Amino acid sequence: MSTYDVRIWAIREYKGNDRKTGKERKTYRVRWEVAGREFGKTFQTRAMAESFRSRLIIAQREGTAFDAPTGLPEPMARELNSRTWYELATAFVDMKWPRAAATQRKSIADALTTVTPALLSSSRGAPSESDIRRALYSWSFNKAQRDTGKPPADLAPVVKWLSANTLPLAEVANPATIRKALDLLATRLDGGPAAANTVARKRAVLYSALKYAVELRYLDAHPMDFIQWRAPKNAEEIDRKVVVNPKQARALLTALRDTDPALEGFFACMYFAALRPSEVMHLRNDECDLPEEGWGWLHLSGSTQHVGEEWSDSGEMREDRELKHRAKNATRDVPACPELVSILRRHRQEHGRTPDGRMFNAPGARPAPVSKSTYLRAWRQAREKALTPAQQRSPLARVPYHLRHAAVSLWLNAGVPATQVAQWAGHSVHVLLKVYASCIDGQDQAARHRIEGALGTPEPDQEG
Structure with missing residues (x-):
């Protein structure tokens, strides 16, 4: 629907504080009316606002019809409406793909797959929700799969429907649409x-x-910057109920030695040296300094991620990456206590050195890191053997990663400076104290004693 009933008003200046930095900032809003309906666009600078307003005035003076739904001159509306959410999302995936790790690629595809159903323009002839999710995740938002050519026969009709039935970006930028998309992100598939x-x-x-x-200049401003939407609170602190004490940790390691001795050292590295599972899988024999007596060192150089062959550049199920939050060639040294040194020396003696140099490999003729399913199954069996029925029902050490939490908590409780713990664990000090604050035991009692000392002993009342 087109109209020539257009009124363009002066630019309005707004003063406020930036939500992220708290600093004062100004924004500039262009306002106009088309067929009795008010429209507006907000810009960060006056120059950008004046440029946009000039385009509207020129179109009005030249007798160009305005598009009533978008409020834009018809040429601008056609240009904007020619770009759909599906085109933007696939272009975004392609832009991110070359420099993203396989796990990040999966994360991007997962997020875009979740939000796209909120950005569909029609439900007419729509495939099932499960087929839409499968087509988006496994093909549309996977550049490697799209680069192979046409989608699989069972997904081709779904992909064709999706490419023709997502909203134009002008409608995606509508506040109501953005809020709908955000609400969908906050909801699981089961509701x-x-x-x-x-x-x-x-x-x-x-x-x-x-x-x-x-x-890409498809939108003049970021539509989410003007939406007052509150995300769920993020409980970043570790729940102390998942943290095992040394006695419980040793019971679990003993159970592992009985049920799957080749993995005792795998989990020992997580408890005694606070390694992530991906770092243990990457650990090489020549990175382990294991003296006959005393403390040793683990010199970490990377991590091995389980990603799926369709997401990696190599086509392999696993991908070797740099250490988390580190540069590609960065290393991290972690001390190995005598108990861990003894376990790893025994592992070497009983299970030998693997052909590819890894400390821990899956059994078989072809060298490969321990699979996630293998070590998770071993962990479930160890919990059943080492913990009481009540403990098994509790969150205590429910997943192997909780051993790392136990290690970091133990170091902090032992009085190791937070800067040193952060260096060994591969965290920043800020994140370390924020995440593990509730697991630092005994500090409240020590604090009360210090307060008592500062207050001193009260003098007795003087009477008579």
Whole structure:
């Protein structure tokens, strides 16, 4: 629907504080009316606002019809409406793919797959929800798969429907649409609320995708910057109920030695040296300094991620990467206590050196890191053997990663300076104290004693 009933008003200046930095900032809003309906666009600078307003005035003076739904001159509306969410999302995936790790590629695809159903323009002839999710995740948002050519026969009709039935970006930028998309990100497939970490991760991907649209000049401003939407609170602190004490940890390691002795050292590295599972899988024999007596060292050089062959550049199920939050060639040295040194020396003696140099490999003729399913199965069996029925039902050491939490908590409780713990664990001090604050035991009692000392002993009342 087109109209010539257009009124363009003066630019309005707004003063406020930036939500992220708290600093004072100004924004400039262009306002106009088309067929009695008010429209507006906000810009970060006056120059950008004046440029956009000039385009509207020129179109009005030249007698160009305005598109009533978008409020834009018809040439601008056609240009904007020619770009759909599906085109933007696939372009965003292609831009991110070359420099993203395989795990990040999966995360981006997962987030975009979650939000796309909120950005469909029609339900007519729509495939099932499961087919839509499968087509988006396994093909549309996987550049390696799209680069092979046409989608698989069973997905081709779904992909064709999706490419023709997502909203134009002008409608995606509508506040009501953005809010609908955010609400969907916060909901699980079964209708329950999604975990706060999941919502934060997926929201960041959506924000980045729309920021890419601004970068490409498909949108004049980021639509999420003007939405007052509150994400679920993120409980970043570790729950102390998952942290095992030394006695419980040793019971679990003993159970592992009985059920799967080749993995005792694998889990010992997580408890005694706070290694992540991916770092243990990457650990090489020549990176382990294991003296006959005393402390040793583990010189970490990378991590091995389980990613799936369709997401990696090599086509392998696993991918060797740099250490988390480190540069490609960075290393991290972690001390190995005498108990861990003894376990690893015994592992070498009983299981030998692997052909590819890894400390821990899956059994078989072809060298390969221990699979995730293998070490998770061994962990479940160890919990059943080492813990009481009540403990098994509790969150105590429910997943192997909880051994790392126990290690870091133990170091902090032992009085090791936070800067040193952060260096060994591969964290920043800020994150370390924020995440492990509730697991530092005994500090409240020590603090009360210090307060008593500062207050001193009260003097007795003087009477008579």
